Amino acid sequence: MTTSKEIPRTGGECATHDQDLLASCVHCGFCLEVCPTYKLTGDENNSPRGRLRLWREEAEGKLAQDPWTDFYTSECVGCLACESACPANVPYGKIFEQVKHEHVATNRSKPKFVLRLAAALAARPALFNLVLWPARVLRRARLLPHGFLFPGNPAAVQSTAAYARQLMQQRRPTGPRVAFLTGCLMESLFREINFATVRVLIENNVQVIIPPDQGCCGAFQEHTGMDGVAALQVQNQRAFGSLDVDAIVSNSSGCGLALGKALHGHKPVRDVLSFLGELGPVQRSRRTDGARVYVDLPCHLIHGQKMAGIPSNVLDATGYTWELAPQARDCCGSGGVYNIQKPENSREILAGKSAFLNEAPGDPVILATSNHVCMMQWNSARSVGLVNRPYLVRHVIQLLDPESR
Numbered sequence: 001m002t003t004s005k006e007i008p009r010t011g012g013e014c015a016t017h018d019q020d021l022l023a024s025c026v027h028c029g030f031c032l033e034v035c036p037t038y039k040l041t042g043d044e045n046n047s048p049r050g051r052l053r054l055w056r057e058e059a060e061g062k063l064a065q066d067p068w069t070d071f072y073t074s075e076c077v078g079c080l081a082c083e084s085a086c087p088a089n090v091p092y093g094k095i096f097e098q099v100k101h102e103h104v105a106t107n108r109s110k111p112k113f114v115l116r117l118a119a120a121l122a123a124r125p126a127l128f129n130l131v132l133w134p135a136r137v138l139r140r141a142r143l144l145p146h147g148f149l150f151p152g153n154p155a156a157v158q159s160t161a162a163y164a165r166q167l168m169q170q171r172r173p174t175g176p177r178v179a180f181l182t183g184c185l186m187e188s189l190f191r192e193i194n195f196a197t198v199r200v201l202i203e204n205n206v207q208v209i210i211p212p213d214q215g216c217c218g219a220f221q222e223h224t225g226m227d228g229v230a231a232l233q234v235q236n237q238r239a240f241g242s243l244d245v246d247a248i249v250s251n252s253s254g255c256g257l258a259l260g261k262a263l264h265g266h267k268p269v270r271d272v273l274s275f276l277g278e279l280g281p282v283q284r285s286r287r288t289d290g291a292r293v294y295v296d297l298p299c300h301l302i303h304g305q306k307m308a309g310i311p312s313n314v315l316d317a318t319g320y321t322w323e324l325a326p327q328a329r330d331c332c333g334s335g336g337v338y339n340i341q342k343p344e345n346s347r348e349i350l351a352g353k354s355a356f357l358n359e360a361p362g363d364p365v366i367l368a369t370s371n372h373v374c375m376m377q378w379n380s381a382r383s384v385g386l387v388n389r390p391y392l393v394r395h396v397i398q399l400l401d402p403e404s405r
């Protein structure tokens, strides 16, 4: 981890954050022990309380704009564990987004080039799909080296929308009607998970529609602090806001959280596993081999969307022997784009959490979660040398889908 000793102090102008929000922290410190960067460093400035104090002192003009503040802002993973721990309901995530955006807008910080490029592409789904077509082909052919990119079998050409239309015509489900957010990276690179989601929903008698004008949820722009979130929110309000559906569902906790903010006051957005949990999904046959599933809970599911976890009836319906992974409620270090912005910190956070995989019983051992970015992070544990035995990484929806098992 980069140390604060490497940061020179300089003066500058005062920041202008939302002072009412900043003043809502009562300094109790309950958030410190859940914060991954505080746990790594023991540095108060690298804690939620410390960051809020730096931002408030800048906003009040007591502290000049300073690379120390930029540094500690960039160290935050954005896991939102501090929000869940906070008795004063400090909206840390909202404040963090404001500060991050302001730092990028005023050139106090600059996202890496690859992230700026990806954010620009994410806002243009057709182009993103085209650019990542070779990657889908290579993933299908199992020719991509598996670092972040977990193995998969995405359709190279057929879109999830076309697949859903085809399956709807064949199966003609009559149950609740949902609009599905297919996402930008999910659709461009990890489309097999979208296909599995469509299959599982339709098998459970759910009617699936894919709004054609939907855009990126805006999470990428939020994570990087870049412009464009508001325009994407308006696009998605138009695409989803007036639909006659029982639910809008997402199969990625981060995308679901971001779309929920866009559609706030219009329509609620549901995580697909929570939705299936209420329906009671079709039960898969019991796996009688030695396979064992360890379930990890994405931060944006439990802290962002405030869900208690992944419904146990959904996990039971997979037919696998499962248990929660040790430290399942702790951050894995992926943080949207944190593993690219701060790879050393991200690896350190993952190290403690992934160590159990070296000894975990099971053959195969399967790490299951419900966010593609967390899946990438977990898959990388082997390539960066944190785990020295084979294991599989799966989305929980794939465990419910016979074609993906």
Ligand code: SF4
Residues within 6 Å of the ligand: 034, 035, 036, 037, 038, 047, 048, 051, 075, 076, 077, 078, 079, 080, 081, 082, 083, 092
């Ligand atoms: S979002 Fe996570 S990393 Fe950032 S301050 Fe809160 S607990 Fe710490």
Ligand code: SF4
Residues within 6 Å of the ligand: 024, 025, 026, 027, 028, 029, 030, 031, 032, 048, 049, 052, 082, 085, 086, 087, 088, 089, 090
């Ligand atoms: S738990 Fe909430 S009120 Fe207490 S120090 Fe942390 S952010 Fe402030």
